[in-house]
Amino acid sequence: MKHKCFVLLASFLFACLGSVFAQQKISILGDSYSTFHGYVQPAGNLCWYGVPGEKKENDVTKVEQTWWYCLADSVSYVLERNNAYSGSTICNTGYEKADYSDRSFITRMTDLGKPDIILVFGGTNDSWAGVPIGDFKYADWTEGELYDFRPAFCYLMDYLVTHYPDARIYNITNTELSEEVTSSMAEVCRHYGVTNIVLRDVDKQWGHPSVKGMASICSQVREALSAQ
Incomplete structure (x- = not known):
């Protein structure tokens, strides 16, 4: 009887440990900061x-x-999908007002x-390209409005929380962005209850994170994930 109880207790403990250490799947929706040749999908x-x-x-x-x-x-964590695209904007407007809807x-x-976890890391190119900011809008978006940053970011967050209901969603805000882009992301994240990770002290070379900067981003994101 004691042996049977011990086996049941051991099985229970192993099950608990398995759930604690089970790898969670992370997907990234990003721009050049999250790319590396041969490691993006598509x-x-x-x-x-x-x-x-x-x-x-x-x-x-x-x-x-x-x-x-x-x-x-x-x-x-284990990487589920890294859908990063260099130069991409959140909205459909790109550099020199080009159509970036592709x-x-x-x-x-x-x-x-x-x-299990979605990390959105964008807004950098929207800031650099000076895309139209537009107005906050949380429903009934028109095609034309999605060429503006605020309604497009609202549309993005709305889609993620609706279509990935079981995933924890985080937005990562880069350093040195325009005040309009930074504050707009903060406002939209508050509206949708999405955790907004505002980065600090990211070393960069040629406008992109260096080895030191990458380590800093990793540390800050990991800290935010472990807090929940």
Whole structure:
């Protein structure tokens, strides 16, 4: 009888430990900061890091140095999908007012697999490109409004919380963005109850995180994830 009780107790403890240490699946919706050649899905997405034959003034040369690889390489997380696209904007407006609807975040948000955690890391190109800001709008978006940052970001957050109801969603706000983009993301995240990770002290080379900057991003994101 004692042996049977011990077996049942041991089984229960192993089950508990298994649930504690079960790897959670993370999907990333990002821009150049989250790219590395050969490690994005779909494979045709443009990359900034690790492109063969391209030399950049940045010391990140290995995928293991990227913030997301560092994060996913921990005990708790496994990468489900890295849908990052270099130069992409959240809204459908790109640089020089070009139509970026083929690569925007709101176009790619449907292709994230089945994650437990979604990390959205964008807004940098919207800020750099000076896209139209527009107005906050939380429903009934028109096609034209999705070429403006605020309604597009609202649309993005609304889609994620609706279509990935079991996932924990985090937005990552880069340093050195325009005040309008930074404050708008904070406001929309509050509206949807999405955790907004506001980065600080990210070292950059040629406008992109260096090895030191990548480590800082990884550390800050991991801290935010472990807090919940």
